[in-house]
Amino acid sequence: xxxxxxxxxxMTLVEPGKVLTDPASLETYGRDWTKxxxxxPSAIVFPKTVEQVQAIVRWANxxxxxxxxxxxxxxxxxxAVAANGEVVVAFDYMNQILDFNGTDRTVVCQPGVITEQLxxxxxxxxxxYPVDFASAGSSQIGGNIGTNAGGIKxxxxxMTRNWVAxxxxxxxxxxxxxxxxDLLKNATGYDLRHLFIGAEGTLGFIVEATMRxxxxxxxxxxxxxxxxxxNSIMPVLHAxxxxxxxxxxxxxxxxxxxxxxxxxxxxxxxxTRTPFYALLEFEATTETRAEQALATFEHCVEQGWVxxxxxSQSETQLRNLWRLRExxxxxxxxxxxxxxxLSVTVSKVPAFLADIDAIVTTNYxxxxxxxxxxxxxxxxxxxxxxxENLSKDTFFAKxxxxxxxxxxxxxxxxxxxxxxxxxGMTKRDYLTYSRSEAExxxxxxxxxxxxxxxxxxxxxxxH
Amino acid sequence: xxxxxxxxxxMTLVEPGKVLTDPASLETYGRDWTKxxxxxPSAIVFPKTVEQVQAIVRWANxxxxxxxxxxxxxxxxxxAVAANGEVVVAFDYMNQILDFNGTDRTVVCQPGVITEQLxxxxxxxxxxYPVDFASAGSSQIGGNIGTNAGGIKxxxxxMTRNWVAxxxxxxxxxxxxxxxxDLLKNATGYDLRHLFIGAEGTLGFIVEATMRxxxxxxxxxxxxxxxxxxNSIMPVLHAxxxxxxxxxxxxxxxxxxxxxxxxxxxxxxxxTRTPFYALLEFEATTETRAEQALATFEHCVEQGWVxxxxxSQSETQLRNLWRLRExxxxxxxxxxxxxxxLSVTVSKVPAFLADIDAIVTTNYxxxxxxxxxxxxxxxxxxxxxxxENLSKDTFFAKxxxxxxxxxxxxxxxxxxxxxxxxxGMTKRDYLTYSRSEAExxxxxxxxxxxxxxxxxxxxxxxH
Numbered sequence: 001x002x003x004x005x006x007x008x009x010x011m012t013l014v015e016p017g018k019v020l021t022d023p024a025s026l027e028t029y030g031r032d033w034t035k036x037x038x039x040x041p042s043a044i045v046f047p048k049t050v051e052q053v054q055a056i057v058r059w060a061n062x063x064x065x066x067x068x069x070x071x072x073x074x075x076x077x078x079x080a081v082a083a084n085g086e087v088v089v090a091f092d093y094m095n096q097i098l099d100f101n102g103t104d105r106t107v108v109c110q111p112g113v114i115t116e117q118l119x120x121x122x123x124x125x126x127x128x129y130p131v132d133f134a135s136a137g138s139s140q141i142g143g144n145i146g147t148n149a150g151g152i153k154x155x156x157x158x159m160t161r162n163w164v165a166x167x168x169x170x171x172x173x174x175x176x177x178x179x180x181x182d183l184l185k186n187a188t189g190y191d192l193r194h195l196f197i198g199a200e201g202t203l204g205f206i207v208e209a210t211m212r213x214x215x216x217x218x219x220x221x222x223x224x225x226x227x228x229x230x231n232s233i234m235p236v237l238h239a240x241x242x243x244x245x246x247x248x249x250x251x252x253x254x255x256x257x258x259x260x261x262x263x264x265x266x267x268x269x270x271x272t273r274t275p276f277y278a279l280l281e282f283e284a285t286t287e288t289r290a291e292q293a294l295a296t297f298e299h300c301v302e303q304g305w306v307x308x309x310x311x312s313q314s315e316t317q318l319r320n321l322w323r324l325r326e327x328x329x330x331x332x333x334x335x336x337x338x339x340x341x342l343s344v345t346v347s348k349v350p351a352f353l354a355d356i357d358a359i360v361t362t363n364y365x366x367x368x369x370x371x372x373x374x375x376x377x378x379x380x381x382x383x384x385x386x387x388e389n390l391s392k393d394t395f396f397a398k399x400x401x402x403x404x405x406x407x408x409x410x411x412x413x414x415x416x417x418x419x420x421x422x423x424g425m426t427k428r429d430y431l432t433y434s435r436s437e438a439e440x441x442x443x444x445x446x447x448x449x450x451x452x453x454x455x456x457x458x459x460x461x462x463h
Numbered sequence: 464x465x466x467x468x469x470x471x472x473x474m475t476l477v478e479p480g481k482v483l484t485d486p487a488s489l490e491t492y493g494r495d496w497t498k499x500x501x502x503x504p505s506a507i508v509f510p511k512t513v514e515q516v517q518a519i520v521r522w523a524n525x526x527x528x529x530x531x532x533x534x535x536x537x538x539x540x541x542x543a544v545a546a547n548g549e550v551v552v553a554f555d556y557m558n559q560i561l562d563f564n565g566t567d568r569t570v571v572c573q574p575g576v577i578t579e580q581l582x583x584x585x586x587x588x589x590x591x592y593p594v595d596f597a598s599a600g601s602s603q604i605g606g607n608i609g610t611n612a613g614g615i616k617x618x619x620x621x622m623t624r625n626w627v628a629x630x631x632x633x634x635x636x637x638x639x640x641x642x643x644x645d646l647l648k649n650a651t652g653y654d655l656r657h658l659f660i661g662a663e664g665t666l667g668f669i670v671e672a673t674m675r676x677x678x679x680x681x682x683x684x685x686x687x688x689x690x691x692x693x694n695s696i697m698p699v700l701h702a703x704x705x706x707x708x709x710x711x712x713x714x715x716x717x718x719x720x721x722x723x724x725x726x727x728x729x730x731x732x733x734x735t736r737t738p739f740y741a742l743l744e745f746e747a748t749t750e751t752r753a754e755q756a757l758a759t760f761e762h763c764v765e766q767g768w769v770x771x772x773x774x775s776q777s778e779t780q781l782r783n784l785w786r787l788r789e790x791x792x793x794x795x796x797x798x799x800x801x802x803x804x805l806s807v808t809v810s811k812v813p814a815f816l817a818d819i820d821a822i823v824t825t826n827y828x829x830x831x832x833x834x835x836x837x838x839x840x841x842x843x844x845x846x847x848x849x850x851e852n853l854s855k856d857t858f859f860a861k862x863x864x865x866x867x868x869x870x871x872x873x874x875x876x877x878x879x880x881x882x883x884x885x886x887g888m889t890k891r892d893y894l895t896y897s898r899s900e901a902e903x904x905x906x907x908x909x910x911x912x913x914x915x916x917x918x919x920x921x922x923x924x925x926h
Contacts, residue, residue: 101810103697103809103810104808104809104810106808150650159648176901177899177901177902181808181877182877183807183841183882184808184840184841185613185617185840185842185879185882186806186881186882187611187661187881187883188880188881188886188894188897188898189661189662189898189903189924190666190906191657191658191660192905194658195654195658198654199653215704242678245678286749286751288749343646344646345564345644345645345647346566346647347566347567377647377648378646378647379647418651419646419649422650423650423651423652427651431651434644434651435651435652436640438639439640440652442640443652443653449905449908450905462652
């Protein structure tokens with residue numbers, strides 16, 4: 001733990017009362033949504049200005065004290081866990097929207113702005129912030145950028161990376177850099193902005209971000225389509241993609257639907273039950289567009305790719321169809337799921353999914369597998385539910401075996417062991433399945449450039 | 464110059480006849496479209512495989528020999544000029560499209576694939592490669608990526624960066640890295656792909672690139688609108704952007720139109736002459752869409768922002784309207800233009816343009832200024848024509864003064880001294896107007912990580 005004299009010094013760098021060391025705060029701010037690592041920070045500090053962040057980083061360098069950034073702490077890879085006496089830098093008091101420009105369609109955000117706060121702000125201006133996911137109500141912009149958050153609209157709008165016009169960062173050396181100055185075109189050397197996006201706070205802290213907004217989508221309309229098998233989902237994706245710009249193309253399995261319907265508060269999309277379901281969304285800007293979608297649906301039925309389907313006719317129906325996909329994660333949480341967030345190129349998805357399925361069912365026939373994900377981006381969420389009669393410890397021990405097989409399969413398919421959840425601590429031992437030793441060596445050397453004393457979120461991404 | 468024994472060694476690394484040292488080849492391959500630096504390479508080497516590129520880089524490291532990459536050599540910042548006895552690595556024989564995946568909509572290209580070759584290939588597959596610019600007929604994919612090429616469709620499709628799914632590079636240390644593996648989602652540490660995009664060959668060579676394709680646009684339709692002054696162009700942009708997704712929003716001045724019409728082979732868009740013209744393009748997917756565009760045009764006329772206008776009714780008309788913008792650069796070339804490629808955020812464009820205009824006209828009232836550019840991205844091309852009675856030397860000496868004033872204005876507006884042309888040698892002395900000393904120091908340290916011996920395109924971007 002850190003000496004009291006150093007903590008006293010830290011207290012002089014921020015406003016009174018903005019360093020906490022009580023057990024409840026250490027417990028709360030020392031962890032994210034992952035539960036594997038017991039939190040053990042030395043203190044939590046709440047800066048209110050860029051200058052205070054800079055002072056904290058300089059203090060940490062002077063005394064070689066490790067810092068862990070804390071945003072909404074909704075991460076699923078333990079990138080925001082302080083398990084080793086670190087000082088947590090929490091951005092809760094840097095949560096203001098500082099500026100808006102209607103011509104440029106940009107918003108200047110402090111890092112602690114909640115995703116939903118930005119979404120609502122955009123809506124108030126008649127615009128749209130298109131990065132959306134289940135934890136939007138508590139995740140923060142700084143964390144979204146640090147992990148390059150994805151979500152449900154990536155097929156149309158891309159990852160968080162696409163919406164970052166400019167960044168202000170404090171590097172591990174304590175320098176303040178203004179990256180890209182919100183320009184659309186800027187060919188003046190290396191784009192360091194992109195290096196900080198997805199770096200999980202290991203190079204520096206994001207202290208301000210200019211985010212782009214989009215025009216609001218028009219009359220969003222969803223379809224849920226039941227397919228006879230997983231392979232049929234792919235031609236459905238093509239058929240629609242050839243006719244229109246989709247805003248989403250998700251999928252989930254019938255086992256997932258089972259669990260959802262058991263809740264009793266979400267209506268079934270239609271009476272027929274099929275092994276898999278695709279959820280797609282588009283802008284029904286004109287009558288013609290909606291008719292096109294229905295014609296494509298009929299074509300898919302004729303081809304045998306789709307058995308039954310439904311199209312939303314109102315905002316309420318749209319929301320209810322989306323709940324089938326969005327409420328899945330929360331619905332299966334009580335089953336203590338072993339989760340993995342994988343991606344391969346879209347064309348490899350069917351073979352990849354079949355291989356993983358075969359591995360699990362061959363080795364653990366009593367395990368229930370729930371698949372869902374963002375099929376339009378090749379991103380699959382694998383969830384294995386704990387059988388009731390198995391202890392947590394035995395279940396997770398068996399899952400450790402599964403992990404290895406899954407990651408070997410990912411490597412064979414040239415995929416990613418973490419599509420949108422980052423590496424943090426939970427995936428760092430498996431990083432070589434997705435990145436070569438040479439790449440990892442370059443990453444470490446780049447970290448040393450920005451953070452020579454290794455104080456920025458150490459032990460995250462790599463040891 | 465390099466010793467003959469070393470060149471003999473180089474010859475063993477590639478196929479027979481693939482090292483050239485004759486004066487004509489040195490002259491041709493030693494320069495790009497910039498003419499300020501006399502080319503003086505020691506030799507030109509033409510690798511045909513990744514392994515040969517790797518062998519060349521290892522040879523260069525062993526003997527500390529500088530390498531300069533050569534693609535289509537259409538660059539305007541001297542990034543592909545070998546003025547100091549370097550060995551030029553030309554990718555002309557690595558010009559194959561290696562693979563295509565219709566499901567993923569990706570194409571694997573060798574770096575020497577010509578932009579137009581990729582565009583045509585995409586068209587043959589019923590798809591679309593959306594990065595387009597005047598030099599598409601000779602520029603190569605490797606160079607496009609190295610400079611993050613922009614062009615005329617950035618407002619809708621973004622820069623080259625957006626279309627790079629994966630990269631294979633040979634670093635300055637001679638390592639082969641496969642970056643991002645063509646994945647749409649991949650949160651496994653720093654995205655080194657983005658570091659190589661726009662690095663102008665200073666970190667390593669791009670030896671393979673997987674490029675994404677898009678669906679083909681539907682019934683592209685252009686409008687040219689004459690405005691009473693520059694300031695009126697901005698509300699026109701907003702009016703249209705609020706109603707539809709534009710694929711382009713360009714502008715040019717009446718002085719530019721004058722020069723074009725003098726050629727005699729391009730029809731005037733309409734009879735009225737106005738100080739400025741906006742060229743916009745959209746997909747007229749439905750009748751409704753075209754009607755919307757006309758209604759917006761009428762609204763702009765009522766507001767006094769537009770005086771006259773025309774909408775293309777056929778592909779020929781579309782092409783002719785585009786020539787008004789696309790042929791400008793070539794048309795003014797005989798006037799020995801001093802060129803600058805600047806950008807600011809879109810909202811600052813009118814004030815910025817007025818300031819630059821005032822600087823030039825106050826100091827050099829006899830200079831003719833021709834503005835054109837990609838106003839939807841805040842990217843302005845400033846062209847000052849040489850008065851006939853002025854010698855080239857005097858003109859360029861005066862322009863050196865202009866340069867300083869222009870870049871000081873760019874700095875004051877937080878803009879970019881090179882929006883899409885890169886830094887190379889022509890802008891390196893002005894880099895501090897766009898990037899801070901601290902940023903430049905980090906860039907140099909990153910270069911040292913990938914290229915410790917400083918053999919990769921030395922003297923480009925920075926000294």
